[in-house]
Amino acid sequence: MSANAKDLRNPLKRARGFGSAQSGVGHWWTQRITAAALVLLGLWFVITVLSxxxxxxxxxxAMVAKPWNAxxxxxxxxxxxxxxxxxxxxxIEDYVHTRWKEVVLLVAIKFLAVLGALAGVLAVLRIALGV
Amino acid sequence: MADTRRPLSPHLQIYKWQVQMVTSILHRATGIALAVGTLVVVWGLLSLAAGEAAFDQFKVCMGSPLGMILLIGWSWALFYHLCNGIRHLLQDTGAGYAIPQFVRSSWLSIVVSLVLVVLVWGYVLTAGGAA
Known part of the structure; x- marks a missing residue:
């Protein structure tokens, strides 16, 4: 504390922007909302694949080409x-402790996910639109 | 930062194994497995869009012994992550945190996921041979 005695800034000013005061809540909520959506979509997917x-x-x-299924x-x-x-x-954030490896992995999974999602969507559209 | 001496928390091998710990670890492990499985979903859709030969090749790969083992594994991973995910969503509302309830819901996730795997593969096999 004595080191900070001459610091006239409000403690909140020093705390802001560090640690969990970032976008963690947004991540948490998005994870929950996509989870809730996947409960329904996942069950539908399993039933569709089983059929x-x-x-x-x-x-x-023909099954994939039906509008609702697509x-x-x-x-x-x-x-x-x-x-x-x-x-x-x-x-990755929990277990990869070398910063550059962490960043490379974080970027790599995002690239892969966008690639995978677009490839999947494009495939469904090609089937649904018959092109 | 360098000269702070914070107490270290004991690592995994110190703790007695309990079901709550197993469900937590499995949730992560199955999540990682399912993330890999997303690529198979995309592969299936791409092959379906590419034509009958490509789709047959996909079916042969998935119907091979290795493919079947992976599919059974992924189906359990999906059902486990689904059951335990619903459990976590309910716990996010603040419900079920008393230790006996926590232990009971842990077992419920494991047992229901296994029952679902047996039901699904029972259906696939009785409906006439492997996909």
């Missing part, structure tokens, strides 16, 4: 990658 368990190519394609699949793919990135981010 296709022994279907041939044409039946599988819409829900796009939602599922986007939410799935979003939630995965949020979760992996926390794991």
């Amino acid at each position: 296709l368990a022994h279907a041939d190519y044409a039946a599988a394609k 819409l829900l699949l796009i939602l599922f793919v986007a939410t799935m990658f979003w939630h995965a990135v949020l979760g992996l981010q926390v794991v």
Whole structure:
């Protein structure tokens, strides 16, 4: 404390911008909301895949091409990658203690997730639109 | 920072194993496994969009012994992460934090996830052979 005695700044001024006073709450909420969405979308996805368990190519394609199925699949793919990135981010931040490796991994999972999400969405659109 | 001597918390091997600990670790582990599994979802969609030959190749890979082991593993990871995720969402509301409830809901996540795996694969097999 004695070291700070001459510091006239308000303690809050010194604390702001450090540690958890950043965007943690936003991350937490987004993780929960995508989780709640994935409860519904995940169950729908499992049921849809199970209904296709022994279907041939044409039946599988026709299933994905139905408007509601295409819409829900796009939602599922986007939410799935979003939630995965949020979760992996926390794991990397917890266990990777070399800063440059941490940053490289954090950027890499985001690149991969965007690539995966766009590839998945594009595939669904190609099937749904028949191009 | 360098000369602060903070007490270190004991690491994993110090603690007695309890189910709450197992469910917590499994939630992370299954989350990481499912993040890898997202790539298989995208692979399936891409192959479906690419044409019958590509989709057949995808089905052969997934229907191979290694593919089936991975699929069974991923199905359990999905159901476990789903059950335990719902448990965490309920706990986020402040419910179920008394130790007996916490232990009971931990076991519930594990048991329900295993029951769901058996039900789903029972359905797939009785509906006529492997995908």
